[in-house]
Amino acid sequence: MQAHNPYSNQRTDALGVPSLSCLQKAITAHMRLAYGIPADLTYEYLRIGETTAIESLRAFVKAIVEVFGNWYLRAQNEADICRLLSIGEQRGFSRMLGSIDCMH
Numbered sequence: 001m002q003a004h005n006p007y008s009n010q011r012t013d014a015l016g017v018p019s020l021s022c023l024q025k026a027i028t029a030h031m032r033l034a035y036g037i038p039a040d041l042t043y044e045y046l047r048i049g050e051t052t053a054i055e056s057l058r059a060f061v062k063a064i065v066e067v068f069g070n071w072y073l074r075a076q077n078e079a080d081i082c083r084l085l086s087i088g089e090q091r092g093f094s095r096m097l098g099s100i101d102c103m104h
Contacts, residue, residue, distance in 0.1 A: 001026055004063040007055060020048060028053050029060035 001008040001022055008022045028042050032053065039053040048056070065073065076084075088096045 001060060001063045004066045005059040007059040008063070020052065024048060025052070025056035026060060029057045032057050033060075 008025055010021045011019045013019065024046060025048075028046055028048050031037055031042060031045070032039065039050040039057075042048045042053040043050070085095070088094060
């Protein structure tokens with residue numbers, strides 16, 4: 001995160017008190033994504049305010065998109081579709097590409 005977004009870097013304020021570390025901000029983002037907790041609940045666990053929790057999640061998502069976006073966030077091509085259909089057929093779910101989210 002530090003290499004892709006300067007928000008993640010630890011700074012010091014005018015009194016010389018260090019701000020939150022990159023690790024604390026990353027843990028906040030992970031907790032919010034993994035457990036779906038609201039931003040204000042992170043204060044009880046990590047002593048991170050709501051605004052900082054929101055900004056940490058934004059910075060984390062931007063870093064993920066920068067690092068992995070070209071590969072994982074690209075449009076599927078014919079080879080991808082054939083591979084996915086083959087895996088589905090091996091597992092007993094032929095022609096299930098349109099129902100990946102299991103909602104239909």
